[in-house]
Amino acid sequence: MKEDRWNIRTLESAEKKWVNIFAKLLWINVSLAFILLGCKGEDVEHTKLVQPTVVKQWIGIPSIPMMTSIKPSEKRNVVIYLVPHADDEVLTFGVPIRNDLQQKKEVYVLLLSKGELSQARDVVNGYYDHESNHPYMAGKVQWCRFHQRLHIPSAEGYSPLSVEEFGQARIKEFIQATAALGVPKENTYVYQLKHGYFGNTPLVLIINDWLKRFPNATFVTMSEIDVQRDHAPVGKVLNRLHQQKVVKFKRNYASVATRMKYRHLKDQYPSISLIHKKDVHYILKAIDVYRAWEPHKGRFGLGYHSVETQFEFLKKNMDTLLLPH
Ligand SMILES: [Zn+2]
Incomplete structure (x- = not known):
């Protein structure tokens, strides 16, 4: 108790x-x-x-040059081309760019990436190195199908290109080719998004930056069904902004790679040809930029070293396909 x-x-x-x-x-x-x-x-x-x-x-997603010199305007005749890699401005957009210029439109061409990871670097260097897209191949030789020989830079009077130098050489080709198409130099801009994965946010930010200057502009890029992994996402982002009525006007074109893979597209969608047949010379001149092999002058024909068949396709089909999305 x-x-x-x-x-x-x-x-x-x-x-x-x-x-x-x-x-x-x-x-x-x-x-x-x-x-x-x-x-x-x-x-x-x-x-x-x-x-x-x-x-x-x-x-801010910085561009080269910066956009500070652009005067904002509500005009309707501004066309802004979103170009994923150097050579797309000729292969996919050469014909519409010429037509827009002929119709007195104000054309801006924006290169989105340096495209520095292309295998064309290994071809021009003659061998793979540790910076290659396939580093496990380092030391192995790479045959050039375009020139039908193995490049040996020291014997041909140039130094092997680093990834950085290769990216700069691609930008150089883009600037020369865009000028050859007749686009004013001051309307050409270069961005450096990550090759192989641009990410949606940087694309939205870039488009918004341009919308702030030109709210009534037409934006042009590839289709969301494009076969190339950087092309389709740009199409998707543009289409989404258009659905949300952020972008008022847009156009989607089929890239040459997509046209070569899906031959039936030609029967389903309108093909756009040059308004002025003589403009073919502008496009041929731009194609030549990507073919020129003068390595001692820093001209490496990188377009032809990577997608020769696509340039040859364009020469035979001087048109482009307008797709709905
Ligand atoms: Zn070559």
């Missing part, structure tokens, strides 16, 4: 102790809530002040 009573008393005092602790915790909680509520107003104001500056520095 004695033992039992002692136990009950112990239990009672333990119970009181817990009630006490609980009450203290409750008091701490309530006090904390008051402190936090008191600070809340100041906190929100502080966030409002800081956030926009941080976001502004973060979102």
Whole structure:
């Protein structure tokens, strides 16, 4: 009995102790809530002040040159070409670019990436190295099908191209070819998105940057059914912005690779030819840029070293297919 009573008393005092602790915790909680509520107003104001500056520095996708010289305008005759890689501006868009220029439209051509991971670098260098797309092939030779020989840079008077030098050489071809098409140099812009994976966000940011300058522009790129892995996502992003009515006007063209794979497209969708037949010379001149082999002058014919058959296809089919999406 004695033992039992002692136990009950112990239990009672333990119970009181817990009630006490609980009450203290409750008091701490309530006090904390008051402190936090008191600070809340100041906190929100502080966030409002800081956030926009941080976001502004973060979102810009830089272009070369910067877009500072562009005067914003609501005009309707601006056409902006989103070109995933050097050579696409001729292969897929050469014909519509010529037609737009003939119709006195203001044409801007934006190269989205340097396309530095192309296998053309291994061909021109004559061998694979550790920077190659296939590093496990490092040291192995790479035959040039275009020139029907193995390139040996030291014997031909040039140095093997690093990935960086190769990217710059591709940009050079793009700038020369776009000029050959008749696009004013100041309307040519270069971005450096990651070759092989552009990501949707950078594409949206770039399009938005241009929409801020030209809200009524027509945006042009490839189709979302394109066979090339960088082409289709650009088409998808543009189509989505168009569905959301962010972009008012757009056009999608089938790339040459897509036309070569899906031959039936030609029977289903309108084919766009040159308005002025004489403009074929502009396109042939632009194709020549991608063919020119003068390595000592930094001209490496990189277009032909990577997609010779596509250039030859364009020469035989001087048109392009307008797809719905
Ligand atoms: Zn070659």
